[in-house]
Amino acid sequence: MIVGVLSDSHDDLLALKKALDTLKEEGAELILHAGDYVAPFSVRLLTELSIPWWGVLGNNDGEILGIFQKSEGKIKGPFLELEEKGYRIWVSHFYQPAKWAFMSGHFDLVVYGHTHEAIIKEEGRSILLNPGEVCGLLSGQSTVAVCDLEKRVAKLITI
DSSP: OOEEEEEEOOOOHHHHHHHHHHHHHHHHHHEESSSOOOOOGGGOOOHTTTOOEEEEEOOOOHHHHHHHHHHHTTEEEEEEEEEEEEEEEESSSHHHHHHHHHHHHHHHOOOOOOOOOEEEEEEEEEEEEEEOSSTTTTTTTOOEEEETTTTEEEEEOOO
């Protein structure tokens, strides 16, 4: 299963569209957004996807009710735990809870955002992944990640 991962789009619709197009081109079968959409209008591009997707809230997501409504139930609160095609996945915007989930060894993929720093770490059967930032505001680079859960490999992509 190929999972496309992104975070911290911060209302940059052009970068978000490019990120989603990149993940589609990479063959993503599921897309995860680790928070910081900022406003509900940013969620629209995700709702138009033909690929299944899920997300969590970030610390900069201000109009929470609007974001929840616009996502049609696809964006959850502070964390998300799901199982897709037999793979266990855990998503949060924040590092510390993601670190605990990763250390538990119960998940194939653990995703977080917030720091805007792209990281891939593997331990046992688990992959810890921060895709960096779609918006490119802090690092100067817009990045996403793709994770092949069957092969247990992940890569970062600059868009």
